Amino acid sequence: MRTCLVVDDSKVVRTVAQRIVRELDFETRESINGLEALESCRKSMPDVVLLDWNMPVMNGIEFLRELRTSPGGERPKVIFCTTETDAKCIEEAITAGADEYVMKPFDTEIIRGKFAQVGLL
Amino acid sequence: MKPEDFDLIAGIVKSKSGLVLGKDKTYLVTSRLTPVARKHKLADLSALVSALRLRREGELVHDVVEAMTTNETSFFRDLKPFDAFRDVVLPYMVSSRQKQKKLRIWCAACSTGQEPYSLAILLREQGGALANWRFDIVATDLNGAVLERARSGRYTQFEVQRGMPAKLLVKYFRKVDNDWQLNPEIRSAVTFREQNLLGNIGAVGRFDVIFCRNVLIYFDPSTKERVIKSLEGVLEEDGALFLGGAESTVGIRSNLKPVKNVRGCYARADNFVTQFAPAIPQRVLNSRALV
Known part of the structure; x- marks a missing residue:
C-alpha cells in the first residue's frame, strides 16, 4: 500500500488529513515539523507528502528544499496544505519543488482532486 | 407540500x-x-x-x-475528457482545419463557467503552434444568474481548488480579496449566452466540438433524445460531442456513436469512429496530466 506523510504542527489537522488520505487507500505517517518529517523521509520515502507551511523548528519550504536535494527525495509528490493563500507563496512553493498546493480549509473532495492531479489516483 | x-x-x-x-x-x-x-x-x-x-x-x-436547476461544476471536471480533447480531438481538428485555422466550441449548460474557462486555459497552454488560430468558445445556460457569475470570472477559494492546478491558478488568476479572478484575456475568450437546450438551439450556430456534460442525466428518455438530436443538428459532420461519464446515446436514435477508447466522446459513425479512433495514442488511455 502507498504511503502518505502528513506534516503539520496541528494535531487536529493531522487527524483530519490522515482520515481523508486513508479513505483514498493510503497508509499514513505523521510528523509535527519539517525536521521530524525529513528524518522520517530519510528512513523511508513516502509516495506523497501533505505539507504545512508554518511550523516550528523547520517550516514546510525549508523541509521541501532539503527533501528535493536528498537521495530519492525527488520521488515523493509534495502537496502543500497551508493557510498561506497569496499567489507569491504558491509560486514560491512550486519553485521549491511542490507538485500541488491546497489552501486551508480543505475537504475530502479537494484532497482527492489534488491527488488525482498529481497522478496518485 | x-x-x-x-x-x-x-x-x-x-x-x-x-x-x-x-x-x-x-x-x-x-x-x-x-x-x-x-x-x-x-x-x-x-x-x-x-x-x-x-x-x-x-x-x-x-x-x-x-x-x-443544478449548477454543480468544477474546473477540469473529471480530467479525462480534457485529456481526450487535448490529445485526440484537438490534433484531429487542427490537422483537418489547417485552411480555416478556426475552431468553434460550445459548452452547453455551462453553469458558472468553469468548463469553458478550463478549455480556454487548455487551448492557451498549447502555446505557439496554435497562436494564429481562432477559437470561438460559446458557453450557454438557461440560468441567467449563473451566467452573470460566469462572466465575472470570479471564484471562491473553494471553487478554484476544485480542479484548477496550482500552476495554472497563479498563471491565469489574480487574488481579489478572498476570491480569485481570471485574467481578462481568458475571460474574453469565452462568450456567454442565455440559451435553453429545449429552445431553438440553431441560433447559437454550428460547432466543431460540443461539451454537454452531466445534463442529460436530469432528463427523461424522450427529452434526452430531443436534446441529442438538436445537438447533432448543430455539430459539424466530423465534429465531436462530449457527454458526462454517466451519460450515453445508447437507446437513443442518433447517428452519434461512442468514439472507441475515448470515454464520453461521441461522433458520427462514418467519421471519427472508423477513421480516427485507431490512431488514438495509448498514452491517452492512461493519461492523467492536464496540460
Whole structure:
C-alpha cells in the first residue's frame, strides 16, 4: 500500500488529513515539523507528502528544499496544505519543488482532486 | 407540500427546462423555492403555487425554473475528457482545419463557467503552434444568474481548488480579496449566452466540438433524445460531442456513436469512429496530466 506523510504542527489537522488520505487507500505517517518529517523521509520515502507551511523548528519550504536535494527525495509528490493563500507563496512553493498546493480549509473532495492531479489516483 | 402542488411545480419545471423532478426531491423543491417565494413577496410555498396556477409565464416561472436547476461544476471536471480533447480531438481538428485555422466550441449548460474557462486555459497552454488560430468558445445556460457569475470570472477559494492546478491558478488568476479572478484575456475568450437546450438551439450556430456534460442525466428518455438530436443538428459532420461519464446515446436514435477508447466522446459513425479512433495514442488511455 502507498504511503502518505502528513506534516503539520496541528494535531487536529493531522487527524483530519490522515482520515481523508486513508479513505483514498493510503497508509499514513505523521510528523509535527519539517525536521521530524525529513528524518522520517530519510528512513523511508513516502509516495506523497501533505505539507504545512508554518511550523516550528523547520517550516514546510525549508523541509521541501532539503527533501528535493536528498537521495530519492525527488520521488515523493509534495502537496502543500497551508493557510498561506497569496499567489507569491504558491509560486514560491512550486519553485521549491511542490507538485500541488491546497489552501486551508480543505475537504475530502479537494484532497482527492489534488491527488488525482498529481497522478496518485 | 401537497402532492398536487409538487406535481404542478414539477410539470412547469419539466416543460420549461426538461428537468425531471422525482417525488423524492420534495425537500429540494421546498428548500430552493422558499427564497423565491420570499423574493416575490409571497407568504409561503402554497401562495407561490397559487400564483403559478394563475400565471404560467413571467418572472415567477423563470425564477422557479432557475432555482430548480443544478449548477454543480468544477474546473477540469473529471480530467479525462480534457485529456481526450487535448490529445485526440484537438490534433484531429487542427490537422483537418489547417485552411480555416478556426475552431468553434460550445459548452452547453455551462453553469458558472468553469468548463469553458478550463478549455480556454487548455487551448492557451498549447502555446505557439496554435497562436494564429481562432477559437470561438460559446458557453450557454438557461440560468441567467449563473451566467452573470460566469462572466465575472470570479471564484471562491473553494471553487478554484476544485480542479484548477496550482500552476495554472497563479498563471491565469489574480487574488481579489478572498476570491480569485481570471485574467481578462481568458475571460474574453469565452462568450456567454442565455440559451435553453429545449429552445431553438440553431441560433447559437454550428460547432466543431460540443461539451454537454452531466445534463442529460436530469432528463427523461424522450427529452434526452430531443436534446441529442438538436445537438447533432448543430455539430459539424466530423465534429465531436462530449457527454458526462454517466451519460450515453445508447437507446437513443442518433447517428452519434461512442468514439472507441475515448470515454464520453461521441461522433458520427462514418467519421471519427472508423477513421480516427485507431490512431488514438495509448498514452491517452492512461493519461492523467492536464496540460
